[in-house]
Amino acid sequence: MANAQAALSPAPPLRLLPSVDQVLKAEAARAAVERHGRQAATQAVRDALDERRAALKAGAGAPATPEEIAAAALARLDAAAAPSLKPVFNLTGTVLHTNLGRAIFAEEAIEAATRAMRNAVSLEYDLDGGRRGERDDHVRGLICELTGAEDATLVNNNAAAVLIVLNTLSPGKPALVSRGELIEIGGAFRMPEIMRRAGAELAEVGTTNRTHPRDYRDAIAPETGVILKVHTSNYRIEGFTAEVPPRDLAEIARAGGVPLVNDLGSGTLADLSRYGLVHEPTVREALAEGADIVTFSGDKLLGGPQAGFIVGRRDLIARINKNPMKRALRVDKVRLAAIEATLRLYRDPDRLAARLPTLRYLTRSREDLAAQAARLAPHLQRILGAHFTVESVPCRSQIGSGALPLETLEGVGLAIRARDGSGGTIGRLADAMRRLPVPVIGRIDDQALVLDVRCLDDEAALVASVTALEGAHELA
Numbered sequence: 001m002a003n004a005q006a007a008l009s010p011a012p013p014l015r016l017l018p019s020v021d022q023v024l025k026a027e028a029a030r031a032a033v034e035r036h037g038r039q040a041a042t043q044a045v046r047d048a049l050d051e052r053r054a055a056l057k058a059g060a061g062a063p064a065t066p067e068e069i070a071a072a073a074l075a076r077l078d079a080a081a082a083p084s085l086k087p088v089f090n091l092t093g094t095v096l097h098t099n100l101g102r103a104i105f106a107e108e109a110i111e112a113a114t115r116a117m118r119n120a121v122s123l124e125y126d127l128d129g130g131r132r133g134e135r136d137d138h139v140r141g142l143i144c145e146l147t148g149a150e151d152a153t154l155v156n157n158n159a160a161a162v163l164i165v166l167n168t169l170s171p172g173k174p175a176l177v178s179r180g181e182l183i184e185i186g187g188a189f190r191m192p193e194i195m196r197r198a199g200a201e202l203a204e205v206g207t208t209n210r211t212h213p214r215d216y217r218d219a220i221a222p223e224t225g226v227i228l229k230v231h232t233s234n235y236r237i238e239g240f241t242a243e244v245p246p247r248d249l250a251e252i253a254r255a256g257g258v259p260l261v262n263d264l265g266s267g268t269l270a271d272l273s274r275y276g277l278v279h280e281p282t283v284r285e286a287l288a289e290g291a292d293i294v295t296f297s298g299d300k301l302l303g304g305p306q307a308g309f310i311v312g313r314r315d316l317i318a319r320i321n322k323n324p325m326k327r328a329l330r331v332d333k334v335r336l337a338a339i340e341a342t343l344r345l346y347r348d349p350d351r352l353a354a355r356l357p358t359l360r361y362l363t364r365s366r367e368d369l370a371a372q373a374a375r376l377a378p379h380l381q382r383i384l385g386a387h388f389t390v391e392s393v394p395c396r397s398q399i400g401s402g403a404l405p406l407e408t409l410e411g412v413g414l415a416i417r418a419r420d421g422s423g424g425t426i427g428r429l430a431d432a433m434r435r436l437p438v439p440v441i442g443r444i445d446d447q448a449l450v451l452d453v454r455c456l457d458d459e460a461a462l463v464a465s466v467t468a469l470e471g472a473h474e475l476a
């Protein structure tokens with residue numbers, strides 16, 4: 001049958017393909033066994049042979065040597081073994097980029113997390129009494145010291161914090177929210193939806209642009225669960241607007257006998273104006289203004305791992321901790337260790353900007369950014385070659401994650417343009433940069449690929465990664 005087919009078609013005979021055993025003796029196959037194990041290597045060789053056989057049957061390609069088949073198998077195994085979650089260079093200019101994992105940990109937090117990964121830890125073990133302890137105990141004191149709160153607890157993220165707070169304090173009961181604060185934060189987090197899932201009944205107050213004290217007063221009823229104030233963290237309503245100042249809202253809540261919950265989102269523990277940034281409401285201020293509970297994220301301006309902080313009145317925190325949801329939403333030992341270490345850095349505000357990467361990036365001077373861009377430009381120009389131009393340009397960086405949405409920071413970027421002015425070429429370059437072993441993520445702006453250097457620590461590593469594009473001829 002095979003002979004009959006061979007006689008009819010010009011395709012080379014399949015028997016010229018090497019056997020699995022022959023391929024496994026090739027150099028690349030030995031490397032494949034060494035790196036990926038005998039079973040995976042053998043399977044990959046079989047797959048590579050099958051593919052070549054199918055190609056030959058279809059009249060494409062020529063028989064291959066054992067080395068060629070082995071090399072194909074090794075390449076496939078290496079590609080499959082590369083991690084899917086890769087480190088990238090965040091040169092987008094957005095410091096807290098949700099899609100790129102938000103805050104980068106401080107070294108102290110990395111060390112603490114690593115220790116917790118390697119060892120058994122006193123997670124829920126009271127070393128003084130030799131009894132069962134509570135995981136929140138490791139950070140409660142620090143959080144209270146840094147915020148002035150009576151008590152505190154931690155959950156998986158701020159969305160979880162809002163969920164458990166509403167589920168505990170307003171189950172089946174109206175939760176009053178201003179119509180101007182019914183926010184959506186990136187696809188899945190919509191305040192009305194979260195409230196419904198928490199079992200609270202959404203009671204809208206006021207209008208989109210104006211909400212007055214009497215709107216809240218009129219809406220409070222004996223069955224009201226909470227008043228919820230939401231930091232409109234990713235937009236601002238401007239023009240003919242009115243909102244009730246937090247202090248007045250706290251008074252209304254107190255008079256009505258309802259707790260006031262303030263969802264700060266990116267609540268910060270430090271006064272950012274101290275570091276030359278625009279002031280963002282601090283958690284301490286929100287509590288001092290009379291909120292009974294404040295919720296905020298761990299991986300936004302705080303600069304730590306993903307977590308949701310719930311701080312405020314002791315009696316309310318105790319009720320939240322009794323909610324069975326707490327068990328489903330709690331944080332693990334690794335994050336707890338990183339959170340504790342991150343919070344400790346806040347005790348020394350003088351050195352905070354040097355130690356906490358988020359704050360360090362946000363406070364880099366223009367001169368520092370310009371000097372870095374100037375050092376990098378000639379390297380990139382040399383690597384990318386004559387088809388591209390690379391120049392330092394002023395640009396605007398953003399904090400990201402909804403913090404200070406309208407404030408941008410003066411930054412410096414490297415603008416890469418195609419010499420022929422083609423946007424298609426720049427699109428292909430951006431594509432190729434995303435496919436590098438350590439991907440480089442910039443932003444396209446007016447036919448240029450702009451690499452904002454604000455979050456770049458390791459210049460040499462960037463140059464090494466981009467070197468793979470040397471010449472970049474096929475892009476132009």
Ligand SMILES: *Cc1c(COP(=O)(O)O)cnc(C)c1O
Pocket residue numbers: 157158159160162185189230231232233263264265266296297298307308401402
């Ligand atoms: C970001 C944000 C959230 C969600 O916080 P995560 O930590 O991302 O879960 C909730 N509310 C506000 C106001 C926010 O800004």
